[in-house]
Amino acid sequence: MNDKSKWYERIFGKKLIKCDFANNSNDFNTFPTSEIIKNVQITGIYFSFANINSQSDDFLNKLRDLYEKLNLSSGQEKRFEVVQVVMWAHNDNYGDFELSHRDSLLGLPWFAMPFSEINLKTRLSRRYRTKSGIPTLILLDADGSTVSVSAHERLLEDPNGTNFPWRPRPVDEVLKDVVLQPGGLYHQGHPNAIKGDIRYSDLPDGVRGFYFSAHWCPPCKAFTPHLAEVYTVIRKREPNFEIIFISSDRSAESYGAYMESMPWLAVPFQQASVRAELAQLYGIRGIPTLLLLDSNGHVITMDARSEIVEDPGARDFPWKPKVVNKLTERFLTKLNDFPSIVLLVDSEETELQFAESVLIPAANDYYKTNNINISAVPEEPGVSTCDQNDYYLQFLVGTDNESTAILKDLLNLDDVVPLLLAVDIPNGRYALMDYAVEITTDTVSEFVKKLQENELKFKDIGEEIVENAETL
Known part of the structure; x- marks a missing residue:
């Protein structure tokens, strides 16, 4: 644990393979990771699955085009490097894993982790919480900090890379022009709420929760009434606490029916791009998810749902991280x-x-x-x-x-x-x-x-x- 090597060597290993061609032994040439990554502005980790994807994949073609475009006029610092991490989906689908690994990489213009680095690949997949069978592109800054966990979706939306590397906007900027919609029970618990339009900037300083949920989701429907009870308890002690609902409903009717039981605010259903951007900003991979922000917009916890289950009286709200x-x-x-x-x-x-x-x-x-x-x-x-x-x-x-x-x-x-x-x-x-x-x-x-x-x-x-x- 006292390894002081560079971050890119710890997560990728000491060697990377070059995918554009194989040598006379039909193997990929290897290069020191430090030589590849040390002068790179943005590093993309591309998780792919050898036994379900092909090189004709639309996303792969867009990634290749972006890679070549961004690096066309790179100077001493390379704008964008990709390290592909080839995994296998569905462990019951056995085959020649090593051959599939080689075939899925051959001819690509970037680098990849060697086939033998199975443990490192598994750890990397856990680190970024990838899902089996779902290709994922993570972007890292020069210091290894995460720029985007949703670069796969952003590339499909912006294939020319106009806004690359798609640095997330702060939440207050995302919601700047959004008029929030009161839930059906909002005014009962907010008798002194401002009249007219309510914007994110109008909310008083305090802890804010973002609740990603949907009417069609059974765990969401089970958790929402419990959350409403805890919300009321917390607001008696912390009247500035507010929750904003981010819907994953599939229709305006479903959204409206769900909103009737809610005592908080929501991003309107028609603001689909805002809802999607918020989900990408926080890397939401499943619902229900309740995250809490402090008054500066920093995440206190991404798992307030579990905190509520373990602390239904909200005695430890806002559940700041503990050392033990x-x-x-x-x-x-x-x-x-x-x-x-x-x-x-x-x-x-x-x-x-x-x-x-x-x-x-x-x-x-x-x-x-x-x-x-x-x-x-x-x-x-x-x-x-x-x-x-x-x-x-x-x-x-x-x-x-x-x-x-x-x-x-x-x-x-x-x-x-x-x-x-x-x-x-x-x-x-x-x-x-x-x-x-x-x-x-x-x-x-x-x-x-x-x-x-x-x-x-x-x-x-x-x-x-x-x-x-x-x-x-």
Whole structure:
């Protein structure tokens, strides 16, 4: 974890293959990643799927045209480089993977990750939360920070690259000319609301929620009444809190019917381009999604829905990121994305307090040492760099709950507490602190330091266990 190589070497590996031709051995030539990426303004990561796509794909042709156009007159700095990451969709569709990998790349003008970098490709796919079978183009700035997670859609809309690299506009600019529509129950809870048109700039300073949802979506319809209740509770304490509904409904009638039950504001249905831009701005991949912004427009949390489920009384609103979290279902799934320090304890309140007291100092030291802003949400475009994501480490407390039981089963752990462990599912390994060592602030900090220096006695997680973990 103490690897100080450049961000592009950590995510792509040390070597890239050149796709435009094969050598005499029918293999691609390889080049050092540092030589390819170090003087590039914008790097595109193109996730493709060898067993379902062909090189006649319309998007691929548009990407090739844009690549050649942007680099036609490049000087010392190249405007745009593409690194293709070839994956496989539908694992039951077996074939000659290596041959398919080669055939899908041959003749393309850019670079790709080698076939052998399977683990790095998997980690990269998790990092950007790609979906199997859906080609995705991610754009990164020169420092590795995310410019766009929706470049695939933007290229189809703007094939000439007029607005390349499609840097997202701030939310207040996106909504600048939009007259927001009150929900059916809005005026009941806002008796002093301004008369006439309501614009985003008219809202008082405070936390704002963006609710991406649709009437046709069963989980959305189940969550919306619960959200309305919590919204009312929060506004009694925080009257400036507001939610804006971003619809994914398929008709104006469905949108109108859904709006009748809502006590908040909404982007009008006819503002389809605004709704799409907001979804692209925050990389929305599924609904329902509730995200919260602070008064400066920065993301507080992308998963306020889970926060509400775990904290229905909204006691911890607005759910700012914590350095130490309880191991619940949503943090269990994040074990696939980042290494974690997990302290397993009994469920008594005193044990939870003990766990936090020894983990928090170590977590604070770790984040300070690695210059990690715990408040920066990884999904927020332009905020978290590759450096921050690569060194990100979760600190979790596992109590006697279902998520802890799943983790114990995955790693075949003894039912012994307290137990401190480092879980690194992305690299298929884990390590335990010796049972004989007393768990204190100092010993936890030393354990974290050894993790950083790669000095822990790691055990491999079997392939079967890793596959099970990916379904968490």
